[in-house]
Amino acid sequence: MYFVKEVLEQSSETRKKWEDEVKRAVAKQADQKPEAHWSTVSSLPIKRLYTPEDIKDLDFANDLSAPGQFPFTRGNQATGYRGKYWTFRMFSGMGSAKTTNERWHMLLREGQTGLSTAFDYPTLMGYDTDSPKARGECGKCGVAIDTLDDFLQLVDGIPMDQVTTSMTINPPATVLWAMYCAAAEIKGIPLSKIGGTIQNDMLKEFIAQKTFMCPPEPSVKLVSDTVEFGTKYVPRWNTISISGYHIREAGSTAAQELAFTLRDGMEYVEDVLRRKQMDVDEFAPRLSFFFNAHIDFFEEIAKFRAARRIWARAMRDRYKAKDPRSWWMRFHTQTAGCSLTAQQPYNNVIRTATEALSAVLGGTQSLHTNSLDEVLCLPSDHAVQIALRTQQIIAEETGVANTIDPLAGSYFVESLTNEMERQAWEYIHKIDEMGGMVAAIEKGYPQMEIADAAYKYQRQIDAGEKIMIGINKYLTTEEVPIPLVEIDDEVEKQQIASLASVRRRRDGKAVKSALDNLKNACKKGENVMPFCIEAVKNMASVQEICDIYREAYGEYRDPGLF
Amino acid sequence: METVKKIQEGDVRTASRLIRRIEDGVLEARSTIKKLFPLTGNAHIVGITGPPGAGKSTLVDGIVTQLRQKQKKVGVLAVDPTSPFTGGAILGDRVRMQKHAEDEGVFVRSLATRCALGGLAKAVGDAIHIMDVMGKEVILVETVGTGQQEVDIINHSHTVLVVLIPGMGDEIQAIKAGIMEIADIFVINKADRDGGSKLYRELVSLLDMAPASAFASGWRPPIVKVENSFVPESFNNSVAELTQKIEEHHQHLLASELMVSRERRKAAVELSEAIRNTVYEPIMDKLITEGTIDAMVEELMAKTSDPYSLAERIAQRFLKS
Amino acid sequence: MGNTETQGYSKEERVKMAKRTLRVMVAKPGLDGHDRGARVLARCFRDAGFEVIYTGCHQTPEQIAAAAVQEDVDLVGLSCLSGAHRYLFPAVVTALKERKAEDICVIGGGIIPEQDFKMLYDSGIKEIFTPGATLDGIVEWVRKNVMVRE
Ligand SMILES: Nc1nc2c(ncn2[C@@H]2O[C@H](COP(=O)(O)OP(=O)(O)OP(=O)(O)O)[C@@H](O)[C@H]2O)c(=O)[nH]1
């Protein structure tokens, strides 16, 4: 019991008095908002008041304890942010490798502490810029990379042994990571010195973001290849960033984001264990996570705290990990793109700041803050700077980093954290019963849950039951123009030309034999990473390698479930 | 007539417009069907049915791939249910077949059930005629479930595939309840799953138990296992086998008397649908619009008359004999 | 030419007997997979009583046009969030024209800056909906502007 008996008695007594008073006041109140109004953005009902009674069953040692101690509800690090602030990591990439490289240098000059790469759609989907499928997309949403030639430009002048780099890349993760490894080697930096993250979380692509290439099973196989390779040769690399961000952006609730992400994580753990090449404690410490920080302040904080707790329990009890670092859930956070509005875009600064604050109070290890213009176009230099400054202000002015997990013990926050955990386990067990996440995805289960939640939310917005300022309340007609960044269609032409030139220059025979070796490895079920590195070094393109995967493993198509 | 000629030339736009007008019940569209009718009878019509989510559309997609490798021209009619509440529908089968969208040898058309009593089967029948005249050699008709509406639709086909998946629990029950009679080929889809072999054994013993008269024509429905569609090689191999069986069944029909009897069944169904469409429905529509039905319901409520007397009154008014 | 099937019915009666239903296609051209909006819209069209054909993600303009013709839809709604709309939307209109289906109305939605509107309207896109458009507003626009084509 979390409280002594006397406190609970007093609590009950005072609560009853308070309830009477509320009843009287409510009777007099003219305009009553419906109960649903006082729910979270995920439609989780919230009470008017929380008291010690709401957390009377909290078990201090098992549910809270101290930072750095199981179950890590209060944080992984004993030192909190006094040891080190979270990493200020702005997601960026646009146009050509050269343009993106310039943006990276700018960000590092402005005090960013880690790099994060956005790739364009052809790269994300494993196509070259000159593919008919890539028409019109080059450089639009991120940087265009076709071969190692482009990649070397991207990391030009970047101290790869000092700065860690995150790459949001999924189906072709092996290829782009191979390029990073090859680039380091060319610069004379050993693989043991480079650090960073590849997102490489394919399950959430099937569930939410729909950037997929091969069917679920072989996709998970490729993920496990990187996990094994990383553990052996690139020990500072996070070979997967198990992501809830996109699940949330697709319209899920907070509890769904939490549950599906963690269940995805368990699926990867189970797959690596099934291969019997490694012990859980060998690879689990390098698994990392990535969450969304949405607009509902306390719900998000509770979600982050619950996430750490659930993962610790699962790793220790379900997978029998012994190393406390295997129990840690380390995560990056991005503020919610879907909470921003194209209307009155300057309001987005306030939204982002609030969301960033919830991530920090939830104990994130790394943070991206959206730029105010991101719903309209690629972020401008100025908008990115405001977003980065938002983090710096939270870290260095507000004082919230002074103490660890400042909201612990709050009746409301603890109760909400418990509720998040309860709902998440419920989903996790349901998916277990279906035979795991791959089976659930094949049934369309998480996809449908999210689609239902998204539809419900849109209806609530349309009906004015949930509020988005500028969309369904406080509309203005007056427009404050903001400068838009657009990628010139010229970029595509240049990229196609430079790809053609690489194709002319490279040794065709060497490319073919490297690709043949990769094909063989796929057939035999060997780890593809060494072959992939060899292929990129010979200037094989992203698509040339991905075509081999598509041929060997099959192509996955959108099942379009409703 | 212009439209007929265009359809004979395989013009997709004209054909899809005509199907639309048939679905919508535009009366003028019928005159075209009348002209098309004598030109029909060349296509092999294959019905595919089974429970929701059994993988029928995925299978159709695979069969189309196989048929295209043999240069066959293919038509697909995919039927999805209409929401009884809103009258709307999301026609989701097509998503699985989009990779054939640009192939001019393939024409995929989705149809909604529109809650129409018998009307759907009529539209399907006419759409089959239209695709037939377009020169489609094989026409695949996908419907969900095993209800009366589906049986009506299935009656339009020469070869019927019943798709089952392991782990549905009461699948054998469903088979006993009527599907057995209509199946020419059984497909066990997602056969890689737990329960695949069990379902296979159950089906075999079910077929073993059937009286010899059930296979009088000498065709015992084969059972084809289709492997996980996510593993391209084994999936393609098993669908190739299935396509082979479909072709064998077609040959069997042609070699025996069976094709004639299937055609006769089809003709009878069409006639009864046409009668429903031209006689029953217009009369009902008229009675509803002029308020007769409402008035008669009131009579019944007041017990001043009974359903038979009222129906006879209507018969006297409309039937001259 | 004697039309036996229409004999005995007035024009109004015939119109009433025909149960015309709007058929619409919701399509996602290009490589981006953010289908939240497209799927919400498809559901909303269904609930408005339309027949909806959804193509799934990752479609080429040619695939979309071919499907629209085969399905005889009255409207194609395109959704694109990758910024490639300047190429993809007009390409769908062109592909429809090539199939003599320029009478099919094409609308677009997604992250589309206002400065691109003119170029898209000029290319034949009939209306553009950006984030913040309500579902009911879109349905109303469709009801007002899209007819079952005779
Ligand atoms: N595991 C597995 N999943 C499959 C297989 N074939 C299809 N599916 C999946 O099952 C789901 C339903 O497939 P469909 O082909 O749409 O099934 P259907 O019978 O046409 O469904 P309805 O038309 O909705 O009744 C999809 O998500 C497919 O990807 C298979 O062989 N194995």
Ligand SMILES: [Mg+2]
């Ligand atoms: Mg289907």
